[in-house]
Amino acid sequence: MNKKLVAVLIIITLSAMLLTGCWDRKELNQLGIAMAIGLDKGDDGKIQLTSQIVRPAAMEKQGGGKEPPYELVISSGDSIFEAIRHTVKEFDRRSFFSHIKVIVVGEDYAREGLGDTIDFITRSHELRKTTWLIVASDCKASDVLGVKHGLEKIQANYMEGILKSQKIESSSAASKVIDFIKTMPGEGSNPVTGVFSLIDVKSVPTEGTEPEQRKGLKLTGSALFKKDKLVGFLDNKDTLGLNILTGKCKKTSINVQAFSNDADSQVTIELIKIKCSVKPSITDKGNISFDVAIKAEGNMTEVKQDLDVTNLQLFEQINSNFSNYIRVTTDKTIKNIQGNMKTDVLGFGRTLEIKYPKSWSKIKSKWDDEIFPNVSYTVEVATCLNRTGLTLKPINAKKIGK
Amino acid sequence: MFKKLSRFINFVNDVRSKQRDSNKPSPDNVSYAGNGQSLHESLDENSQRIKKALGKSDDIIIRKFNFGVKHQTKALICFIDGLGDKNLILEYVVKSLMVNIHITNPHGNLVDKRNMFNDIKDNILSIVEATEVKNMDESIDTILSGNTLLLIDGCTQGFSVSAKGGERRSIQQPETEVVIRGSREAFVETLRVNTSLIRKIIKNPNLIFETLVVGKQTRTDVCIAYIQGIANDKVVQEVRDRINRIDTDVILESGYIEQFIEDNPLSPFATIGNSERPDKVSAKLLEGRVAILCGGTPIVLTVPYTFVESLQVPEDYYSRPYLTNFIRILRVLALFITLTLPALYISLTTFHQEMIPTVLLVTFAAAREGIPFPVLIETLISEIIFQFIRESGIRMPKAVGTAVSIVGTLVIGQAAVQAGIIGAPMVIITALSAITSFILPSIYDALIILKFLMIFISSAFGLFGVIVGMFCILAHMCSLRTFGTPYMAPLAPINWSDLKDSVFRFPLWIMKNRPKAITWKKSSRQSSKQMPNKPDKKKGGKNY
Numbered sequence: 032m033n034k035k036l037v038a039v040l041i042i043i044t045l046s047a048m049l050l051t052g053c054w055d056r057k058e059l060n061q062l063g064i065a066m067a068i069g070l071d072k073g074d075d076g077k078i079q080l081t082s083q084i085v086r087p088a089a090m091e092k093q094g095g096g097k098e099p100p101y102e103l104v105i106s107s108g109d110s111i112f113e114a115i116r117h118t119v120k121e122f123d124r125r126s127f128f129s130h131i132k133v134i135v136v137g138e139d140y141a142r143e144g145l146g147d148t149i150d151f152i153t154r155s156h157e158l159r160k161t162t163w164l165i166v167a168s169d170c171k172a173s174d175v176l177g178v179k180h181g182l183e184k185i186q187a188n189y190m191e192g193i194l195k196s197q198k199i200e201s202s203s204a205a206s207k208v209i210d211f212i213k214t215m216p217g218e219g220s221n222p223v224t225g226v227f228s229l230i231d232v233k234s235v236p237t238e239g240t241e242p243e244q245r246k247g248l249k250l251t252g253s254a255l256f257k258k259d260k261l262v263g264f265l266d267n268k269d270t271l272g273l274n275i276l277t278g279k280c281k282k283t284s285i286n287v288q289a290f291s292n293d294a295d296s297q298v299t300i301e302l303i304k305i306k307c308s309v310k311p312s313i314t315d316k317g318n319i320s321f322d323v324a325i326k327a328e329g330n331m332t333e334v335k336q337d338l339d340v341t342n343l344q345l346f347e348q349i350n351s352n353f354s355n356y357i358r359v360t361t362d363k364t365i366k367n368i369q370g371n372m373k374t375d376v377l378g379f380g381r382t383l384e385i386k387y388p389k390s391w392s393k394i395k396s397k398w399d400d401e402i403f404p405n406v407s408y409t410v411e412v413a414t415c416l417n418r419t420g421l422t423l424k425p426i427n428a429k430k431i432g433k
Numbered sequence: 434m435f436k437k438l439s440r441f442i443n444f445v446n447d448v449r450s451k452q453r454d455s456n457k458p459s460p461d462n463v464s465y466a467g468n469g470q471s472l473h474e475s476l477d478e479n480s481q482r483i484k485k486a487l488g489k490s491d492d493i494i495i496r497k498f499n500f501g502v503k504h505q506t507k508a509l510i511c512f513i514d515g516l517g518d519k520n521l522i523l524e525y526v527v528k529s530l531m532v533n534i535h536i537t538n539p540h541g542n543l544v545d546k547r548n549m550f551n552d553i554k555d556n557i558l559s560i561v562e563a564t565e566v567k568n569m570d571e572s573i574d575t576i577l578s579g580n581t582l583l584l585i586d587g588c589t590q591g592f593s594v595s596a597k598g599g600e601r602r603s604i605q606q607p608e609t610e611v612v613i614r615g616s617r618e619a620f621v622e623t624l625r626v627n628t629s630l631i632r633k634i635i636k637n638p639n640l641i642f643e644t645l646v647v648g649k650q651t652r653t654d655v656c657i658a659y660i661q662g663i664a665n666d667k668v669v670q671e672v673r674d675r676i677n678r679i680d681t682d683v684i685l686e687s688g689y690i691e692q693f694i695e696d697n698p699l700s701p702f703a704t705i706g707n708s709e710r711p712d713k714v715s716a717k718l719l720e721g722r723v724a725i726l727c728g729g730t731p732i733v734l735t736v737p738y739t740f741v742e743s744l745q746v747p748e749d750y751y752s753r754p755y756l757t758n759f760i761r762i763l764r765v766l767a768l769f770i771t772l773t774l775p776a777l778y779i780s781l782t783t784f785h786q787e788m789i790p791t792v793l794l795v796t797f798a799a800a801r802e803g804i805p806f807p808v809l810i811e812t813l814i815s816e817i818i819f820q821f822i823r824e825s826g827i828r829m830p831k832a833v834g835t836a837v838s839i840v841g842t843l844v845i846g847q848a849a850v851q852a853g854i855i856g857a858p859m860v861i862i863t864a865l866s867a868i869t870s871f872i873l874p875s876i877y878d879a880l881i882i883l884k885f886l887m888i889f890i891s892s893a894f895g896l897f898g899v900i901v902g903m904f905c906i907l908a909h910m911c912s913l914r915t916f917g918t919p920y921m922a923p924l925a926p927i928n929w930s931d932l933k934d935s936v937f938r939f940p941l942w943i944m945k946n947r948p949k950a951i952t953w954k955k956s957s958r959q960s961s962k963q964m965p966n967k968p969d970k971k972k973g974g975k976n977y
Contacts, residue, residue: 130786
């Protein structure tokens, strides 16, 4: 080989060594894959971070051990990042947060405000904004992370499975970090998140197993925030109303009575489609009011034995009770939010801002505390019952509409 | 970069050779016994000379005999034992001179020496192929190439009688390019048989075979085949020139020729195709390519060779287009899997863990638990083990072959995973990229080298490296040329008409024109509107 060529090759090789190629290389078996984190207010006033880290050895198909499939690591610091860095001191693997499914926030922590937490999540390149954000009610976040009941091996997947079910049963809230970011900073809207409560799961003794008392998780309504601070909780029924009003209601089941005085005339309706529009109006005197119009569609899924639902009169009656039910529910929800929570999680202010931007700029500073709790509103509901399922009449249908 | 490097090396070589030429006397050539002498009149003298030239060897047979009515004329035949067919020589040369001459020429009118030669040629010698030889060189050539030399006393010319015999392999099924539907014939080691196999398919007077002799020691017959009128004359001339330029001792296989005449010796991609199927070579000739047949090997070279040819298989054209197109897409997929799958695995598991779906990541992590090596080393171990198994599988006697496969699958595959030396996903990745690499056998060697390159790049730079590496490979491929045709034609530069037979194969009746990138001009192979259709009732067609 020519000397020149050799020299060129040597220079290339030597300079290639100076290139910093593998600076962010991390092998899989050096990582602790975190699936969920919990944030609590520690006893010493610091932030207490609970990371749920997968134990890959327990996930192996063959001989996957008797060890639990995940490990909870607790550390604390003045900021979340500091707490994350402190985990390294007491845990043998570097935590890796890109695969976090759920961020659980303790009630005390949430009441102090989530602004810094959201800031950290948006700044970090590892954490995703599509992570579920949820508040632990009446318990610490670290307690929630330790409870598992379902079929999933990893607890975070169990929580995610529950949260995803919000789509088919919308009587509870489930929101992601991105939803929080969207509603937190603007005037005229406030964030809502889901709520996990610890429950006792009654296990039925089956063959070969002893009945045991276990803990489980349940979605119990929603947590309402005023800006970034938690102000209160709504129960499942109010949350349904809230979801209807904010357009997050996908599907749910509703029980209505065909005859208001006859408890035995119950019909169960599956809500399949619901749409809500809010129209603000300001009168010349400056009175603000909102017209809420709801359109809903439903299918009958269960009918008490003696109701002849093919009877048109009865059918109409059920339909009107159906819309009545929605009207009452939403009305009650708005009253509750106005009276007790005093936070505009419904986004009424936002609609006002869009329609009357000039008036809005005058009132927006006192909207949540003074104006919103006292605004007047009307609720209009139009419903439509589509189907009665695969059969028409019940077997011994007698009762018809009056 | 490769271009510059090759230019540089060429420059260096040129300078070197100039120096060498000025310093040294010309390299010693093979001494040729003939030394340009013409044939002597005396048979004994000629016989002496032949013996001097070839006589040391035991396999030379020289037989002298007398013929004519009065046995007045002396003659000799000379051939190499094993190459000449003794029966043919006996029946059509010796017998016709010694016995049949009494019937065909009873008066023995063989006195005039000049007439005698023509007389023998026209009236007596009954073998089909007999050409004149005029000097010693030609005589020796005749003998060495397996023909039989016939010399007659008093003539300054002799006969080169084609009576080749000897053992030759019969035509068998192709071993490498197997098809389900299509011809079962494969080329053999004998050049003439190979040309006849092509001639059997293309019965066209414009099919030309030109034979050249290459290799100073081996004197191998190399045959250029092309179809005049379809192949571009400049390409044919270029092939001719490049083969004539070869100055070497030995041509044992067509691979020797390939390495001496290829355009891009520094590229991992081969720019000369090869095949052992007569139908495939014929199809390429009919598209305007030039084939180079080489004596002593069943592998025939075709030029120009473009990238899309490595995606094509003879069966693509024999079966209907639907499945063919699906399989062609799979071949492209296989190409990418071979090249990038191990590299992608490395970069995803060491740099971009967030891009793997959670469940898969946990599975990967579980498999990597307790493995002592980084992923790069793990990949190299399993890739190199696979290359070992492959190489030993090819070189081993067939009887031992099963042992290799057992050791390969059981020990390496299962035990290594159970012992925790290699992760199970790694075995799957290696196996998959190994399977897919065999789908494109013609660019196998390039893919393997580049796969290792990608593995190293990805372990240092992650996905960024993979993308940059792929771009470099693509740019390099676009820079290649093969006998005047861009290597990536018709994809780059794009040629819409040629694209009908590239990643997709259109129905045969749509592919009206021959590939323009090969023929360099528009030439059509069939008329248009050949799509099979229902008989047209209006035009008097019958409704069957």
